[in-house]
Amino acid sequence: MRAEEVFREYHNMKKELSVLEFQLQQFKGVNEDDLITAMCFSHLEGDERVQTSSLSDKTAKAAINYKMVAEKENDEWYDFLWRRYQYLKEEIDFFEHGVQNLDGILADIMTDLLKGDMSWDDIQNQYCISRMMITRYRKKALDNLQNLYNLREQQVADYILG
Known part of the structure; x- marks a missing residue:
């Protein structure tokens, strides 16, 4: 970023940093109900067939993959929050250091x-x-x-x- 951009966006960057810090401290991951719903309704078009058991194939796959998908989603979300936090923290710290060292x-x-x-x-x-x-x-x-x-x-x- 350029110095003038940081100066202009300083307060917004500080707010976003505060929100990110809160989200990282309170991180609980993806909502289980949302994840299950997304997994149950995600299927390929034209995947219709006659069901021979009382348990649908989609339900079985969702149960098997749930933990793996949940961990992957949580890791990706946390990594995104962490990278954004690090970037903003670095930019703000560098800018504040520069301001403090002006003549x-x-x-x-x-x-x-x-x-x-x-x-x-x-x-x-x-x-x-x-x-x-x-x-x-x-x-x-x-x-x-x-x-x-x-x-x-x-x-x-x-x-x-x-």
Whole structure:
């Protein structure tokens, strides 16, 4: 991701990270009733035949495959949640690290902008600067952060190619 995208989506990313963390902590897997229903109603078209026993072939197959299918579905769902969590955590941590290491007043202004509990007017009054200066500081900070993102991408490319 680019620095400006993370800045723009920061609060949404933090919310999603919180939801993912909750889902991972409370993970119970796929609902058994939904899985059984899906397994019972999944069949090939044109699979009609005369039934010779009191137990349908579909029911027997569902009973045999249930545990295997449930484990596979649960593993895939948990893996998806975990990969998404790791990705968001890495992006947020890298961005926050970059913001904290900005030079001088840039770090303070960007932190206040990210928190979202201060308006531009509040920031203007706190730092005794104009809106234009806030805009310039924001742009300069995002440029510096983008340089960090470019450096990270270059390091990954060097590793992959080297």
